[in-house]
Amino acid sequence: MDYEQFKATFAEDLKTNLQKQEIEVDVSEHYIEKLNDSYDALSVTPKGSSIGVNANLDEIFHAVERGRDYSEVLSGVTESLKGSFEHMPKLQVSDLTNYAEMKNKLAMEVVSAERNAGMLQNVPHEQMEDIAVVYRLVLDSSKDASSTVLVTNDLMDKFGITHEQLHNDAMKNAPLIRPAEIKGMEETLNEMQGGPVLEPDPDEILFVAGVPDQNHGAAVIAYPNFFEDAAEKLGGDYFIIPSSIHEVLLVKDTGEMNARDLAAMIREVNATEVAPEDVLTDHAYHYDSKEHIFESADKFEERQAEMEAAGPEEDRGSLIDQLNAKKEEAAKEAPEKAAKDAVRKSRGGKAL
Structure with a gap:
């Protein structure tokens, strides 16, 4: 079975497996572009919900290619999705554009600026050497998984805030919800x-x-x-x-x-x-x-x-002191020199 056939078959089998557990879902295929990771995915959304879960098709296909039993992989993905649905945050899409509601969920993440250069053009971020600091809304989090939304330029515009405000709010909130x-x-x-x-x-x-x-x-x-x-x-x-x-x-x-x-x-x-x-x-x-x-x-x-x-610190300090002394001496001599120059010009070039 080639990759295209596998994707179509797995999507149908996954939907059937979830229906057997009385979970009705919509399944669609998407290419997911994420910071640090992009892949083909099945987006699985429970009926009546506006939020779904992505299953990484690339990883699933490679697992079967490497010899894992197809039924075992299908069962594992089904149980993983079922668990994700049970812990899915109760939010509507409209909530995600309400900054007053979302501000207290702001956190930060760091990624390679070089590896993510393309996506960072559409994402508000700060630079620390070759590291990019980006912003996320943490909807739900545990040691095993987390539900987050990356703040893009488009989402920031929908919030009606500036990059500076986003940064300042994240700096205050991130240490509270994810303490160091x-x-x-x-x-x-x-x-x-x-x-x-x-x-x-x-x-x-x-x-x-x-x-x-x-x-x-x-x-x-x-x-x-x-x-x-x-x-x-x-x-x-x-x-x-x-x-x-x-x-x-x-x-x-x-x-x-x-x-x-x-x-x-x-x-x-x-x-x-x-x-x-x-x-x-x-x-x-x-x-x-x-x-x-x-x-x-x-x-x-x-x-x-x-x-x-440049030499030992005390030598550098001594050198700076000498330079400052020269400057002070030059400053004191400046008025006297100016006076002599004026006299020289008035006396035909003869200095007194």
Whole structure:
């Protein structure tokens, strides 16, 4: 069965399976363009509802191609959709354009600006190095799934608000509905194991930053005061490792790591361990807690090299003092020089 035949057959079988469970639906095929992920999908909408659920046809087809039993895949998708319908937020499409209702659902997400350049032309966003910060309405969220709506330029216009207002409201609301969490790696592993396995390390250098439901938690780097709060917890400068769009790793800057090695590690992990739709970027970042600067690790190293080339800080200060003294001396001499020039002109060029 080729792909086109598979899509038509699966759509009919899915509809029949849901009808057997007394769920009447409309099924249509769409190409879904999403940030970080675009795919062929079946949009399945329960009768009488204005909101549906998308089933990724590309993934479903490849699962069968790789040898999974067709009936098993069909049954799995049917149960997944049934669960989604049961937890679907009770909203009408008209509610989504009512900003007074939606403002308190505003959150932020981060994606690769380069990989999503086309879609970002139609989406209000901010830039942090090569990371784009976008805005979403979180209709419902849990550890297993979330229902969200991306705020596009068109939706922002329907809200009747400016980009600045959207940004300001999201900066206030996102930390409330998706608060930032910064935990040591030992604490994180203990939670994953369901109980204490590792003893806390007072000299821990690796931390995990995200949100409670673990969905799109890397956006915490865009929160107000996040970098300063993390610097206080880690005790100074640190590197930011984009492990995925769902979380970032914070690593104390002990002076033993460099941008090239970190980037190589991130590329390898992204290529082998992270789902393509969850990849953030292949670059490491750095936060300078003294200068309050977030930048790529490469830029940080370049800035460091320039400072070292300028000499020790006390020498740079001494040089600045000397320059300021010269300026003051020149300023004092300026009136005297002007007077002498005036006399020179009046006396035929002879200075007194």
